[in-house]
Amino acid sequence: MQNMEISWAFRELADLLEFEGEDFFKIRAYRRAARAIAGLEEPVEEMYRRGTLAGVPGIGKNILAKIGELIATGEMKKLQELRRKWPPGILEVMALPGIGPKRARFLHEQLGITSLAELEEAAREKKVRALRGMGVKTEQEILRSIELVRSRRGRILLPLAREIAGEVATFIQDVPGTRKVAVAGGVRRWRETVDEVRLVAAAEDPEPLLNALAGYRRVREVLERGENRIRVLTWWGVPVELEVAGPGAYGITLLRATGSAEHWRQLQALAARRGFCLDEVRDGPGSEGVASVPPVPGAPLPQEEEDIYRRLGLWPVPPELREGRGELELFAGESPPRLLEVRDIKGDLHVHSDWSDGANSILQMVQRARERGYRYVAITDHSRSLTVARGLSLERLQEQHRLIRELNEKEKDFRILTGTEVDILVRGGLDFPDEVLAGMDVVVASVHSGFRQDEETMTGRVLQAIENEYVTIIGHPTGRLLGEREAYALDLERVIEAAARHGKILEINSSPDRLDLNEHYARLARDCGVRLVVNTDAHDLRRLDEIPYGVAVARRAWLRPEDVVNTLDLPDLLELLGKKT
């Protein structure tokens, strides 16, 4: 049983207990355990067997026993009981913004609401506004939230999609007859969210592979099946499509299945102009999988994607760029553009520690940064106003910076930069005075409050931060949380223009639920002469490893290493920040 499944079980348990009105601290303990399990680097099952699981913070006797139960039987009695007791739809109701456990329970008791659909109907019939404690605004807010949820339904974040893709690909790889298997589609292109996972395999005979996937233990049902293609619904609720190509057609099948549709269309048009044809792989009763790039006389049929690009007179286009946004022209030149890569990143300028709401110590974070091959890392814990995140008081901040200076004396070939993630306050201004900010290496300024302000007010707050001479970076500039919270109202074009004027750096936050700036604005910023930084905003060790998600955004924005400041070596970075070495 996978860590993720065990983690999910505890999260669901916590949600259901919350609905029941169970003790807050008990629920929080289950949530903590769920997070701890998700953050483990080894399989829970092994740790359980070896007896090392009991040492994990947040996992005590009771939760350990439940994990044991899950591993042994695949089920958890307590969770099953709760699932029998409450309809599954109540969790969706409870997840609506503005609806918590109390209101979900209240709606259930008063109106018999057990699902989003029922809630929507009740709201439309104006039954919600009649309830005590709720009014017209709440009712309308509910309808708006349901709309939002509907629009994103079925879309999942990239890390889950990648995990599913990896697991299914590994499974297919081991099926006898499989020559190769690769992840395609939006996952391979590193899109922000995806609604399916696509795989392409090479084999002489597709049959055994299709059968294997149809019978895979995490497959709930077969949605479609053709001669060389199968689409299944998985345990995670995400469809997975597998296409099997004959060995000669693998490259072109992978190319088409990776997409995007527009990129493929442009490739076909280019091929046509060059006098040959990129054929669709045909699928369906009575047709064999056929793919062809009619060979140039004497040349072999290209079997690899890269060779197909070359045959078309292009440098191979990295999957992240295949969106039909002009990348064919970009890769038609004399030499291919040098885009940002993960190995260019020399440090992380937005990292939290256990001084505020991070899970690990400064030294642990530093150690991990070193292991990643970084040369520097900025510790940027929250500022005093953000009490929920245990924001640092002035005294604690100065104490932390003293500690960092001491630690630096022992560090060789590595530099811990002092910093803060300073709150941009609700009424404008920053959470620490200028003279304090002046003494730090890195000042990340971020919005964490007043999300519902109008565009003028919010833009004003951010512009004010940009105009502060001691601010270096604007953190997660739009505040969006993918699938959870829309970006706040912000005139980003004005923000970008101001950042360019004041020489401020805008962040590409790598956290897969943020990806903020997104690729569109990252590119606009670069084109306006703004420098960017790819940071993780890591709150624990594992999340330091999320940098590839931010790098993917940068690549999809066509950024080169020189557009991104944390590709600089330390002396150059310090010079840019206006700090002495």
Added chain:
DNA sequence: GCCGTTTTCGGCCCGACTGTTTTCAGTCG
């Protein structure tokens, strides 16, 4: 629920905002 060389029991989670109300419950970061 978990945790603890000050504790095996009593902490752990706080303050602002919102929409609903005439004093506050519920939600959220």
